[in-house]
Amino acid sequence: MADGRAPTGIGGENLLFLTDEQLRQGSEAMFFAYRGFTADPDRILMDLAYGRAHHRAIHFINRAPGTTVNNLLNILGVTKQSLNRVLRTLIADGLVESKVGRNDKRERHLHLTDAGKALERQLSDAQRARLRAAFREAGPEAVAGFRKVLEAMMDPEMRASYARLRETGG
Amino acid sequence: MADGRAPTGIGGENLLFLTDEQLRQGSEAMFFAYRGFTADPDRILMDLAYGRAHHRAIHFINRAPGTTVNNLLNILGVTKQSLNRVLRTLIADGLVESKVGRNDKRERHLHLTDAGKALERQLSDAQRARLRAAFREAGPEAVAGFRKVLEAMMDPEMRASYARLRETGG
DNA sequence: CTTGGAGTGTCAACAAGGCTGACGTAATAT
DNA sequence: ATATTACGTCAGCCTTGTTGACACTCCAAG
Numbered sequence: 001m002a003d004g005r006a007p008t009g010i011g012g013e014n015l016l017f018l019t020d021e022q023l024r025q026g027s028e029a030m031f032f033a034y035r036g037f038t039a040d041p042d043r044i045l046m047d048l049a050y051g052r053a054h055h056r057a058i059h060f061i062n063r064a065p066g067t068t069v070n071n072l073l074n075i076l077g078v079t080k081q082s083l084n085r086v087l088r089t090l091i092a093d094g095l096v097e098s099k100v101g102r103n104d105k106r107e108r109h110l111h112l113t114d115a116g117k118a119l120e121r122q123l124s125d126a127q128r129a130r131l132r133a134a135f136r137e138a139g140p141e142a143v144a145g146f147r148k149v150l151e152a153m154m155d156p157e158m159r160a161s162y163a164r165l166r167e168t169g170g
Numbered sequence: 171m172a173d174g175r176a177p178t179g180i181g182g183e184n185l186l187f188l189t190d191e192q193l194r195q196g197s198e199a200m201f202f203a204y205r206g207f208t209a210d211p212d213r214i215l216m217d218l219a220y221g222r223a224h225h226r227a228i229h230f231i232n233r234a235p236g237t238t239v240n241n242l243l244n245i246l247g248v249t250k251q252s253l254n255r256v257l258r259t260l261i262a263d264g265l266v267e268s269k270v271g272r273n274d275k276r277e278r279h280l281h282l283t284d285a286g287k288a289l290e291r292q293l294s295d296a297q298r299a300r301l302r303a304a305f306r307e308a309g310p311e312a313v314a315g316f317r318k319v320l321e322a323m324m325d326p327e328m329r330a331s332y333a334r335l336r337e338t339g340g
Numbered sequence: 341c342t343t344g345g346a347g348t349g350t351c352a353a354c355a356a357g358g359c360t361g362a363c364g365t366a367a368t369a370t
Numbered sequence: 371a372t373a374t375t376a377c378g379t380c381a382g383c384c385t386t387g388t389t390g391a392c393a394c395t396c397c398a399a400g
Contacts, residue, residue: 014310016310017305017310017313017314018302018305018306020298022305022313023298023301023302023305024233024294024298025317025336026301026305026313026316026317027207027229027294027297027298027301028233028332028335028336029316029317029320029321029332030203030204030207030320031226032320032324032325032328032329032331032332033200033319033320033321033323033324034200034204035247035324035325035328036323036324036325036328037197037200037323039325051356051357052356052357053356053357053358056201059197063194063198068376068377069376069377069378070375070376070377077205078357078358078359079358079359079360080376080377080378081358081359081360081378081379081380082357082358082359084377084378084379085356085357086357088378088379101376104367104368104375104376105366105367105368106366106367106368106375106376106377107367107375107376107377108376108377108378124194124197127197128190128193128194128197130323131193131196131197131323132188132193133322134319134322134323135187135188135192135193135196135319135322136188137322138315138318138319138322139318140184140186140187141311141315142314142315142316142318142319143187143192143196143315143319144187144312144315145308145311145312145313145314145315145316145318145319146196146199146312146315146316146318146319146320147195147196147199148308148309148312148315148316149203149304149305149308149312149313149315149316150199150200150202150203150316151199151203152303152304152305152307152308153203153206153207153300153301153304154202154203154205154206155202155205155206155209158202158205158206159202161202162198162199162202165198166195166198219384220385221384221385221386222385222386223385223386223387238347238348239347239348239349240346240347240348248386248387248388249387249388249389250347250348250349251349251350251351251387251388251389252386252387252388254348254349254350255385255386256385256386258349258350274347274396274397275395275396275397276346276347276348276394276395276396276397277347277348278347278348278349
């Protein structure tokens, strides 16, 4: 397996960012940063007896209103049983609406209610605040690099989902 | 709350990376990228009846050999009961050694056995392979930005842990 | 020497949120 | 008519997080 410990050959110092040590630091940065990334919404959700799973569902329903259950399943990468448990509580609590499809009546189209939109706003405001601070601190060039590396890190199917959302969203 | 939807005022286009839409794309990039980031080790661990928690413990014991349980607790951000359950199975399976401290015999110093080192190597090779590919694809400047943003995203205590590991490690 | 407290380990009980498998129902496709 | 798709649901299991309670070892202060 590729060692990469000492890139002293051709390319040399240009490849310093590919040493094992640099890669390990990248891993740890991802680990600690992801903790920070989820910390603020987690605090809000705890009070409401919801979890990260509810946040994810709310986020992507808001992002793609009218999406079907199956589509959401693919984006979130969980089983329908897992998603359904979350969805059931969100519908029962009046945050999400499930409408039978007009063309294909087997499908359910998911929307946020006003209450759902309010919670989504609360959660994304909290998360955006931290992200905004981090982006501002790091600067535009760093942000461009950040996005570039994250995109390259995704699985191909996830990259496709991400790109699709990017188109529809803005 | 700060809207940021249309940064048309002073600063203008320089702040395009701080629009709500850009921030939302940043969130989604984190979500999808983190999935990719953990996918490869997860596959290996599944076969061994271990989970991500075992991976994290192994990683940081390898990173700081001889670390105490309490120190590991702070880094991982879980309760001692959670960590102890994981540690117990790793010790029982002969991957981790727990040695009573010489100075303070209350403390247990944790080390990987040869088998533990082998697994750590296997896991980090898998994770590094993906990271290396992503870093290579994105280029050195992007990697620098990636690190900069992630660091700014951490909680202060986490940033301290990260910095401490960075010093000792490389 | 006794006592208080820190560091550690362990037991029990519980919850969130993943998973699989099986089954039912309605609607669509073949 | 039959097969397939989309969805919901029940039951059961796993990992990994949580609290609370308790015991043990050891260090240090009184």
